Amino acid sequence: MKVLLVLPVLVPMATAALTLLAFRREGIQRGLGLAGSVVQLVVGAVLLRAVYRGGIPSTQVGSWPWPYGITFVADTFSALMVLLSAIIAVATSIYALSDIDQERRTHGFYPLMHVLLMGTNGVFVTGDFFNLYVWFEVTLIASFVLLVLGNERPQMQGAIKYVAMNLISSALFLTGIGILYGSVHALNMADLSLKLPTLAAPIRTTLAMIFLVAFGIKAAVFPLFFWLPDSYHTPPVTITALFAGLLTKVGVYALVRVFTLLFVSDRDSTHALLLGIAGFTMAVGVLGAVSHREVRRILAFHSVSQVGYMVMGLGLFTMASLAGAIFFVLHHALIKSNLFLISGIMHPHGKEVRLDREGGLLARKPALSACFLVTALSLAGLPPLSGFWAKLLLVRSGLEVGSQRAAAVVATSLVVGLVTLISMTKIWNEAFWKPAPAETDLAAQPNGTRPRVFLYVPVVLLTSLGVTLGFSPDPLLQIVQRAAAQLADPTEYVHAVLGDRAHETPRP
Amino acid sequence: MTVLLAIVVGGLYASGLFLMLRRSIVKLAFGLVLLGHGTNLLILTAGGVVRGRPPLIPKDGGVLEAPPADPVAQALILTAIVISFAVVAFAVVLLHRVHRTMGSDDIDSLEATDP
Numbered sequence: 001m002k003v004l005l006v007l008p009v010l011v012p013m014a015t016a017a018l019t020l021l022a023f024r025r026e027g028i029q030r031g032l033g034l035a036g037s038v039v040q041l042v043v044g045a046v047l048l049r050a051v052y053r054g055g056i057p058s059t060q061v062g063s064w065p066w067p068y069g070i071t072f073v074a075d076t077f078s079a080l081m082v083l084l085s086a087i088i089a090v091a092t093s094i095y096a097l098s099d100i101d102q103e104r105r106t107h108g109f110y111p112l113m114h115v116l117l118m119g120t121n122g123v124f125v126t127g128d129f130f131n132l133y134v135w136f137e138v139t140l141i142a143s144f145v146l147l148v149l150g151n152e153r154p155q156m157q158g159a160i161k162y163v164a165m166n167l168i169s170s171a172l173f174l175t176g177i178g179i180l181y182g183s184v185h186a187l188n189m190a191d192l193s194l195k196l197p198t199l200a201a202p203i204r205t206t207l208a209m210i211f212l213v214a215f216g217i218k219a220a221v222f223p224l225f226f227w228l229p230d231s232y233h234t235p236p237v238t239i240t241a242l243f244a245g246l247l248t249k250v251g252v253y254a255l256v257r258v259f260t261l262l263f264v265s266d267r268d269s270t271h272a273l274l275l276g277i278a279g280f281t282m283a284v285g286v287l288g289a290v291s292h293r294e295v296r297r298i299l300a301f302h303s304v305s306q307v308g309y310m311v312m313g314l315g316l317f318t319m320a321s322l323a324g325a326i327f328f329v330l331h332h333a334l335i336k337s338n339l340f341l342i343s344g345i346m347h348p349h350g351k352e353v354r355l356d357r358e359g360g361l362l363a364r365k366p367a368l369s370a371c372f373l374v375t376a377l378s379l380a381g382l383p384p385l386s387g388f389w390a391k392l393l394l395v396r397s398g399l400e401v402g403s404q405r406a407a408a409v410v411a412t413s414l415v416v417g418l419v420t421l422i423s424m425t426k427i428w429n430e431a432f433w434k435p436a437p438a439e440t441d442l443a444a445q446p447n448g449t450r451p452r453v454f455l456y457v458p459v460v461l462l463t464s465l466g467v468t469l470g471f472s473p474d475p476l477l478q479i480v481q482r483a484a485a486q487l488a489d490p491t492e493y494v495h496a497v498l499g500d501r502a503h504e505t506p507r508p
Numbered sequence: 509m510t511v512l513l514a515i516v517v518g519g520l521y522a523s524g525l526f527l528m529l530r531r532s533i534v535k536l537a538f539g540l541v542l543l544g545h546g547t548n549l550l551i552l553t554a555g556g557v558v559r560g561r562p563p564l565i566p567k568d569g570g571v572l573e574a575p576p577a578d579p580v581a582q583a584l585i586l587t588a589i590v591i592s593f594a595v596v597a598f599a600v601v602l603l604h605r606v607h608r609t610m611g612s613d614d615i616d617s618l619e620a621t622d623p
Contacts, residue, residue: 130584137591144598148605156606160533160615163599167540168528170595174547174588181581182554 044083071127076483088245158231169217190497219251233296237344245337275315282308323484324393360436380421520546555581
């Protein structure tokens with residue numbers, strides 16, 4: 001049980017180390033990369049099963065007791081996120097077999113990808129605030145290098161914004177940790193959740209706002225999202241899909257963790273603010289998507305818009321809305337990674353998929369068109385696909401809350417859903433439905449020597465996973481509701497970490 | 509002492525952010541460095557500044573003399589320094605590559621080829 005908690009970090013770490021040892025052997029690296037992701041999938045599934053059946057496990061690294069030791073803890077939400085990151089990892093590893101070119105492979109794509117996974121999994125299982133910062137930085141450095149791997153001009157342009165914004169966010173996060181430590185002398189999250197309510201309200205609000213901005217930059221909420229659409233379309237599709245599936249989710253995870261465990265005493269101000277941010281994020285993101293004509297930019301703006309839905313679930317702060325937010329995180333990571341992977345197949349060689357130069361994909365690639373259609377409709381939230389259930393949970397819980405703010409944000413979310421559908425229809429009409437423009441040589445382009453089957457396997461896998469979630473959401477709904485219950489009432493979490501000493505206040 | 513450190517921290521944050529808002533990417537890097545130092549100093553100050561009292565139990569005594577310096581804050585900074593060193597090293601290499609690719613150190617010129 002205790003080993004199971006550390007394995008989500010150890011498996012990618014070992015994979016990264018082994019792929020580094022096989023640095024000059026590309027074949028071995030690819031095999032190891034895929035095998036490491038599959039092992040991680042098994043670990044994620046076993047962890048989720050253990051947490052769901054046996055309650056929240058926690059362990060102290062090196063068996064030091066909790067004010068001194070570093071806590072690893074996994075509630076149902078953490079376990080779900082670990083499993084999710086493993087699913088994305090497997091899909092992108094298969095896709096990478098064909099998509100990642102030799103130059104990027106020889107410059108360390110596989111070790112970096114697994115260091116990134118190590119960082120995200122570390123974020124999900126840590127129970128210590130400073131450790132959260134360290135795992136964030138591990139993720140960040142790996143993502144920096146993955147983003148610029150290949151040294152292409154647009155990558156540089158996106159990277160400057162991405163690096164600068166994320167470093168400001170890290171500095172703010174660390175500032176928050178400093179003030180937090182200075183005022184309560186605690187960094188263990190379960191411990192903090194007991195000590196923070198005793199803190200003076202002004203300092204508590206200051207801390208809440210610092211963490212809101214720090215994690216808000218990483219989650220790309222309004223008005224801190226501009227780095228995302230500028231950087232996400234620049235690297236190869238595999239890397240973009242990995243980022244879209246995991247990186248903003250890490251920010252959302254941190255927001256959810258902090259605003260369900262630590263800053264819940266001033267809900268009238270903090271969670272109302274979150275609700276407002278959610279509304280603006282949804283609206284501004286989708287308007288950006290409508291105004292662009294390059295597929296990957298549209299998808300990146302949709303990512304921003306959909307982060308709004310997740311924050312909406314957090315801002316409403318009922319058990320049902322938290323369940324909706326978690327369901328939305330899971331659904332969105334699968335769907336958005338899949339859409340990016342599809343965008344990579346749409347145009348075999350060109351980096352950009354400009355809609356005005358596309359056309360005729362329905363006739364040339366019917367299987368791909370079917371996958372795109374299903375996934376796009378799921379993104380827009382049409383029944384009976386997975387997006388529908390996620391939105392249904394959120395909208396229903398918003399109506400149950402019944403306040404004016406909640407009603408406003410529910411109305412926004414419904415309108416945004418409609419606009420999402422319109423902008424996905426635009427891609428469908430332009431790229432798939434209309435006949436190919438005469439002057440392009442798309443049909444004549446050779447498909448290259450790369451085996452195309454590895455591109456299609458993950459797309460089909462993720463699409464069928466999305467469809468399965470849509471048609472039989474009950475098992476996942478049950479797990480998600482358990483996760484939401486644990487978030488809404490952190491007693492079990494606190495008890496799992498602190499044990500019988502939960503009511504002691506050890507140091508001044 | 510604490511007040512003096514607080515003023516220094518504020519100065520470092522202000523000048524760091526000011527540099528980051530300039531158009532030159534070199535100033536961006538220097539801004540990052542100052543911001544990192546400001547943060548580290550903030551943690552040290554917030555942990556409580558105590559002079560000449562290491563958190564060590566003397567050879568002849570059984571207990572720690574109160575109030576000792578807080579070792580946790582220093583351990584945190586040590587980690588943060590290592591991380592910020594790595595990040596700044598990466599940022600410098602990135603800025604060098606950007607300068608080579610773009611032939612300019614002006615952030616606004618990066619926008620030129622965006623569609």
